Amino acid sequence: MKIFQRFEVWLLIVLSAVAMMGVFKPFSKPEAEGQLSNATPANESTKAAPLVHRLTLVRDFGNARLDVDVRLTNKHAKKLQLVAPTVKLMAGKDRQIPDFFLPVEPPPEIPAKTTADVHLRFWLEKGDLAGKLTLQFDGESVDLKSDKPFDLGQVKNAEPKVLGAGDW
Numbered sequence: 001m002k003i004f005q006r007f008e009v010w011l012l013i014v015l016s017a018v019a020m021m022g023v024f025k026p027f028s029k030p031e032a033e034g035q036l037s038n039a040t041p042a043n044e045s046t047k048a049a050p051l052v053h054r055l056t057l058v059r060d061f062g063n064a065r066l067d068v069d070v071r072l073t074n075k076h077a078k079k080l081q082l083v084a085p086t087v088k089l090m091a092g093k094d095r096q097i098p099d100f101f102l103p104v105e106p107p108p109e110i111p112a113k114t115t116a117d118v119h120l121r122f123w124l125e126k127g128d129l130a131g132k133l134t135l136q137f138d139g140e141s142v143d144l145k146s147d148k149p150f151d152l153g154q155v156k157n158a159e160p161k162v163l164g165a166g167d168w
Helices: 007-024 124-129
Strands: 040-043 051-060 063-073 089-091 096-097 114-126 133-137 139-145 161-163
Touching: 063 089, 063 124, 063 133, 063 139, 089 114, 096 114, 096 124, 114 124
Parallel strands: none
Antiparallel strands: 040 114, 051 063, 051 161, 063 114, 089 096, 089 133, 133 139
16 A cells, blocks of 8 residues: 555645644744833933832732832843842842742843833732832832831732832
8 A cells, every 4th residue: 555645645744744833833922023012122311210110019918929010121231030139129228028929920021222111029028018128120229118117907918909109
């Protein structure tokens, strides 16, 4: 039997190869095109200091997760992963707040020479809310919380509370 002389067999082989290339082809990412969708090229007129758009505090019994939506500028020639020591949240002057991450989410990145809106997460203990919180990025810093103590008990458990930068 001459199976490879049949037209239908060759058609199935070609269609299978095309389908396998579509499955195994790496998914195209916006980073491969040069920029993220929310990133803009950085130039000299772009303000380098972080601009905080939104702070969200979610209480988890005695602890809390702080979500920070911020605009950051990468002045370097390579992309930056926004993890410590590149981005740090400091409680007072001596304690670095740990990042909050999910294993299935990659850390946020900023492509080279761009400005982008990013979503950062940090895991706060109750004592971290007693003083000032400062976000540090690439030599710049912005105060997220004032020196006055914040009572975590006034936030309902697992209910997000939107806060303004510096006034809580």
